[in-house]
Amino acid sequence: MTVVLLVAGCAQTVPGVPAPAASAVKVLPTEGEIGSDLPNTLSTFGFRPFVGGVEILPDGYRTEADASPIGCAAVTDTAPRIVYEPLPVVEAARQSYFNWDEGADASGADAAVVRLSTATAAREAFDAFTRQWRECAGTTVVKHVGAAVVDAAVSDVDDRDAVVSATVRTRQRPGGAQTRYERALGVRDATLVEVSLAVTPDGDRQPDPRAWAVGIAKTMLGKSE
Numbered sequence: 001m002t003v004v005l006l007v008a009g010c011a012q013t014v015p016g017v018p019a020p021a022a023s024a025v026k027v028l029p030t031e032g033e034i035g036s037d038l039p040n041t042l043s044t045f046g047f048r049p050f051v052g053g054v055e056i057l058p059d060g061y062r063t064e065a066d067a068s069p070i071g072c073a074a075v076t077d078t079a080p081r082i083v084y085e086p087l088p089v090v091e092a093a094r095q096s097y098f099n100w101d102e103g104a105d106a107s108g109a110d111a112a113v114v115r116l117s118t119a120t121a122a123r124e125a126f127d128a129f130t131r132q133w134r135e136c137a138g139t140t141v142v143k144h145v146g147a148a149v150v151d152a153a154v155s156d157v158d159d160r161d162a163v164v165s166a167t168v169r170t171r172q173r174p175g176g177a178q179t180r181y182e183r184a185l186g187v188r189d190a191t192l193v194e195v196s197l198a199v200t201p202d203g204d205r206q207p208d209p210r211a212w213a214v215g216i217a218k219t220m221l222g223k224s225e
Helices: 031-037 070-076 119-136 209-223
Strands: 050-052 089-098 106-116 140-145 148-160 163-172 178-188 191-199
Touching (some): 031 209, 070 119, 070 140, 070 163, 119 163, 119 178, 119 191, 178 209, 191 209
Antiparallel strands (some): 050 089, 089 106, 106 191, 140 148, 148 163, 178 191
């Protein structure tokens, strides 16, 4: 498998004056906006978003020993740092949302915003991400999380209207319960957004949980203008 974006390299220093960090934060969805895109509400429970540069993005997977194939790990996790480090990142922000109520269709979401130095760089990155996600369709990523081993199966990759999406089903070995996640990644101008939505067994029985994650991504893109 060709690894498009996982090229060894250091985080880049972007020349010029970076945009204020608040601009990325403003693209993150509010609780009310997420509630309008889902059948139920999600809450931050007062946790503050992470705001800064590429260093605030998750950094759990770097080698085949962490996740294999490492080239597909980015489909299964929201905005991993390793895929953004080679890019001209100006600012980033991310936030998590939760709902532990019985009967909820979606139990949580992660949202991330990454602004690059130019719209051209963002479009090129999105196109590379899309190719990579398509190459990973049908692949099961074996992830090592502490002492646990988790299988994450990627399926149903689709891209339309500047948003690429996929379903990821995870199961912890041996014989753990399966969990469904809907992933979406979109681009507008110099901004990339990512969403990972945890779908409950109740939500899994709904007609189109994928549309919920895509809807959140589109809401975020609309705020990036």
